[in-house]
Amino acid sequence: MPNGYLGKILWVNLTEETFQEENLPEELYRQYIGGYGLATKILYQNMPAKVDALSPEAILGFFPGLLTGTVAPLSGRFMVAGKSPLTGTWGDSNCGGYFGPEIKKCGYDAILFKGAAKTPKYITILDGEKQILDASELWGLDAVQTEEKLLEKYSRAQVASIGQSGEKLSLISGIVTDKARLAGRSGLGAVMGSKKLKAIVLKGNQSINVSDKNKLLESTKSYNESIQNATRGAVAAFRTMGTTFGNTISFQIGDTPCKNWGGTKEDFPDERLNKISGPELLKFKQKSYGCFSCPVQCGAIMKVPEANIEETHRPEYETCASFGHLLLNDDLVSIFAANDLCNRAGLDTISAGGTIAFAIECFENGLLSVDDTDGIELTWGNSNAIIEVLKKIITREGIGDLLADGCKIASEKIGKGSETYAIHALGQELGMHSPKYYKSMGASFAFDPTPGRHTTASLDMLAGGPLMKPNGLFDGFSLPEKFKRRGEDRSEAEKLIAGLWQSFNSLGLCEFLAFYLQYPLKELIKSIVGWDLSVNDLVKIGLRIQTLRQAFTLREGVDIINSKLSERTVSIDYLEDYKGYCEKMGWNPENGYPLKETLTNLNLDFVVKDLY
Numbered sequence: 160m161p162n163g164y165l166g167k168i169l170w171v172n173l174t175e176e177t178f179q180e181e182n183l184p185e186e187l188y189r190q191y192i193g194g195y196g197l198a199t200k201i202l203y204q205n206m207p208a209k210v211d212a213l214s215p216e217a218i219l220g221f222f223p224g225l226l227t228g229t230v231a232p233l234s235g236r237f238m239v240a241g242k243s244p245l246t247g248t249w250g251d252s253n254c255g256g257y258f259g260p261e262i263k264k265c266g267y268d269a270i271l272f273k274g275a276a277k278t279p280k281y282i283t284i285l286d287g288e289k290q291i292l293d294a295s296e297l298w299g300l301d302a303v304q305t306e307e308k309l310l311e312k313y314s315r316a317q318v319a320s321i322g323q324s325g326e327k328l329s330l331i332s333g334i335v336t337d338k339a340r341l342a343g344r345s346g347l348g349a350v351m352g353s354k355k356l357k358a359i360v361l362k363g364n365q366s367i368n369v370s371d372k373n374k375l376l377e378s379t380k381s382y383n384e385s386i387q388n389a390t391r392g393a394v395a396a397f398r399t400m401g402t403t404f405g406n407t408i409s410f411q412i413g414d415t416p417c418k419n420w421g422g423t424k425e426d427f428p429d430e431r432l433n434k435i436s437g438p439e440l441l442k443f444k445q446k447s448y449g450c451f452s453c454p455v456q457c458g459a460i461m462k463v464p465e466a467n468i469e470e471t472h473r474p475e476y477e478t479c480a481s482f483g484h485l486l487l488n489d490d491l492v493s494i495f496a497a498n499d500l501c502n503r504a505g506l507d508t509i510s511a512g513g514t515i516a517f518a519i520e521c522f523e524n525g526l527l528s529v530d531d532t533d534g535i536e537l538t539w540g541n542s543n544a545i546i547e548v549l550k551k552i553i554t555r556e557g558i559g560d561l562l563a564d565g566c567k568i569a570s571e572k573i574g575k576g577s578e579t580y581a582i583h584a585l586g587q588e589l590g591m592h593s594p595k596y597y598k599s600m601g602a603s604f605a606f607d608p609t610p611g612r613h614t615t616a617s618l619d620m621l622a623g624g625p626l627m628k629p630n631g632l633f634d635g636f637s638l639p640e641k642f643k644r645r646g647e648d649r650s651e652a653e654k655l656i657a658g659l660w661q662s663f664n665s666l667g668l669c670e671f672l673a674f675y676l677q678y679p680l681k682e683l684i685k686s687i688v689g690w691d692l693s694v695n696d697l698v699k700i701g702l703r704i705q706t707l708r709q710a711f712t713l714r715e716g717v718d719i720i721n722s723k724l725s726e727r728t729v730s731i732d733y734l735e736d737y738k739g740y741c742e743k744m745g746w747n748p749e750n751g752y753p754l755k756e757t758l759t760n761l762n763l764d765f766v767v768k769d770l771y
């Protein structure tokens with residue numbers, strides 16, 4: 160067996176109720192690494208072009224990274240991948256917790272679903288035994304109830320499931336693990352719901368071979384010790400408050416949007432802002448929580464009696480911003496409640512908050528009335544109304560049905576100029592980071608093959624940490640000297656970051672490590688897989704992955720170059736930025752199409768016939 164990876168994937172056909180294993184050649188891993196790198200190749204070649212994302216022909220895959228399941232620090236993440244029913248583009252969503260490593264323990268580098276069951280099903284893979292089982296008793300339960308019920312039956316298993324939002328095909332729904340970790344973006348919960356797949360239950364005992372165990376332990380120990388010893392900076396902030404350390408500072412510097420992206424600091428003054436600060440959230444903390452093989456443990460388990468919540472995960476910064484600042488809501492208990500409702504229903508908090516912000520602005524401007532909102536006074540900062548509307552989005556009742564597929568679709572239904580208030584990129588609500596602050600975020604939001612995401616390789620955000628210094632994050636990787644100024648160096652830097660980031664994601668690494676300390680990437684890959692890969696090799700592999708993500712989106716007929724952001728969100732010519740990036744990527748800057756020679760150079764010749 161090869162080192163680091165298992166060499167095979169599992170196909171589950173839900174129509175025929177069959178399982179089929181497929182062995183993958185080593186060359187495929189060398190070219191695509193693992194994780195969503197593998198996903199791009201497998202989905203591109205197996206999914207028909209322009210498929211309805213909610214049809215049986217659509218494929219949904221779960222892909223742990225190449226390092227996932229080993230002790231390599233911060234490597235426990237996995238990707239869910241498919242076509243996004245929300246944007247019509249390539250769809251993926253990253254998730255932490257313990258589910259990703261369990262896929263590897265079950266002996267697979269990926270589990271993929273095709274077809275659709277006629278009645279609700281769940282699958283189990285338990286110590287090598289695979290079954291497709293009736294889920295009618297689980298259908299209708301939220302994700303926490305589902306997981307608890309399944310764990311009563313299958314102790315020490317890992318579960319991924321959908322809540323009511325995925326069942327009801329809400330296009331802003333995701334997939335839940337660890338009772339609260341969501342693969343939230345891209346609407347992939349609806350894809351799982353369309354297949355009538357309620358849950359996946361995994362328990363395995365397969366170990367992962369590594370090339371040099373001593374070296375692996377040495378590199379891991381040394382990095383983990385540096386993390387433990389860090390008492391200041393990003394590590395300390397994440398360890399204490401998780402991402403919520405940004406709740407106040409990000410707003411003060413102009414990064415966090417407010418009032419549906421149309422507000423100013425005066426709309427949410429300090430006395431209100433401070434009510435939802437990281438330290439305020441800490442008052443509810445019971446204990447720390449973290450993903451598999453992570454020395455930071457940035458999560459927290461909270462108890463919120465004021466919201467009748469016995470146990471819940473700490474809301475992330477994104478959730479606090481989308482249900483707080485964006486709605487001018489300073490009622491922290493309501494943010495806990497919204498977070499818990501979304502986690503249980505399997506609803507993306509960014510999109511849910513963004514869509515409610517849209518609805519509030521419609522209401523405030525007379526485009527929606529109490530007749531449309533089932534009597535709810537949907538005004539800025541009205542926390543009771545926010546929770547009421549959220550509950551309706553989950554059940555798809557009344558106003559909730561109008562809003563359950565995101566703000567773009569809702570605005571198309573409302574009309575009357577409401578699209579001005581719909582802040583999205585190709586249908587997906589934007590992450591809670593302003594392109595007016597992180598300038599590169601404009602092009603990332605508008606044009607990435609998965610639009611609207613703050614976790615794509617956006618230069619200014621990632622280069623705020625150790626990446627800014629030569630060799631600061633990875634030995635052998637430096638950004639061009641003048642990357643902060645617009646011009647050649649900046650476009651080159653955007654290309655390098657895009658390449659690096661795709662490999663990074665494909666390895667299963669947590670994005671937050673970009674803000675921590677120098678990471679022994681080369682050493683870990685060598686000690687686990689045995690490959691002598693330089694960071695430049697990883698960049699080249701990443702460029703292949705990014706180009707294939709792009710090709711997937713273009714093959715779907717998406718006019719990516721004409722994706723536009725609301726003027727509220729941007730302050731620079733982000734299209735010009737993108738054109739510079741396209742030139743460096745070897746893509747046509749007029750339409751984003753990868754050039755034929757680029758496809759050939761990246762061993763993507765199979766794409767040419769689809770795009771030309």
Ligand code: SF4
Nearest residue numbers: 449450453456457669
């Ligand atoms: S830093 Fe936080 S999100 Fe990242 S792997 Fe660790 S616990 Fe998970």
